[in-house]
Every structure is written in C-alpha cells, then in structure tokens.
Amino acid sequence: MMSTPAHATALHALPDEAPIDRDAAMVAVGDLLAALGFDPDEGDLAETPRRVADAFIEMITPEPFEMTFANGDAYDEPVVVRGIPFVSLCRHHLLPFRGTATVGYVPGDRLVGLSKLARVVAHHARGLQVQEALTVQIARTLETALEPRGVGVVVEAEHLCMSARGVRTETALTMTTVFRGALATDPALQARFIGARPV
Structure with a gap:
C-alpha cells in the first residue's frame, strides 16, 4: 500500500478565493x-x-484540523462512528437540513482519531450543500487522507425545504450512502457496517 501523502493529514478551510463581505x-x-x-x-x-x-x-465557514496518525499496531477491522449530528445549508433554498451521519473505514497504514470523523462531517457540512454531494465529500476526504482498504458513509437528514415548506413532509428523512473499496465489495463487511447498532 502506498504511504499517505503528508499534505493529506490535515483538512484546511476552503481557499479564500471569494472573501466574505x-x-x-x-x-x-x-x-x-x-x-x-x-x-x-x-x-x-x-x-x-x-x-x-x-x-x-x-x-x-469550515474549520481546519489535523487528521491522521500511523496505524502502528496494524489494526485491520472496521472503525465506525454512528449518530454524528450535523446541520448544513441547502444550496437550492438556503434553508437548513439536519441529521446524522454514520462514518467508518477499514484501516490501511493510517488511523484517524474518532473525534476527527465527526470533524470531517462538520467540515463538509459547513457550506452550501446538497446531501448527495456531502456524502461523497466525506468519503473522498477519508479516502485521500487515510488510503484505507474501505470507506463507508451513510447520511440521514431532514430537509426544511421539504418539511417546512412546499410538500411539508414533516417526518420524511432522506438517506444517502457511499461505500468504497472493501465496504463496496465485501457483503459481510458492509452488513457489519450497516447492521451494528449501539446498545
């Protein structure tokens, strides 16, 4: 497995190409x-x-943070954090959507602090978003920073542009998923990712 590029161990704020006035x-x-x-x-x-x-x-406005460290003990089982809360801003209506994310990976040469998985979610939720893109961005960040054997992201959210206006589906949740690597190709691993629930 290739070593992780040094530049991938930190997640920075977006480039200041259009400063906020x-x-x-x-x-x-x-x-x-x-x-x-x-x-x-x-x-x-x-x-x-x-x-x-x-x-x-x-x-x-995303917040930068340091992200990964070496997997010195060669841990190779899935690492999953569930119920990560987030609030983002719909780029179509400028109304919030909020929910929870389940984020995990099958480690390669690097690990990430558990709180950093929540920070990755918060980082990408800060912006004008659509849920599908948010889900992909979280997965892509973990792929780039960790070069893991697999990545899984499940996002469930209520969209105020649906629940507070328009069709007013107050109890509807939207689910989006991304599975890459071993989590996309190994049904048993994916079942463990989806099926494990906190006691």
Missing part, C-alpha cells in the same frame, strides 16, 4: 426584509441583518 451581507438581508414587506429598522428587526449575516457566515 459581512457588511454587504448585512445590507442584503436588510434589503430582503424590505422587499418582503418588513421594516428592517423596526424594533427587534433592527439587529436581524447582522444576526442573519453572522449565522450564514458561521454555517458556510
């Missing part, structure tokens, strides 16, 4: 409120443009 975002929120028939200077709405701009900035 907080002041312009606040003005835009005020303009939106006015266009919807509200007075953005009235009472408790006066601070809404700032609050909304800051909330969006927080939800689209």
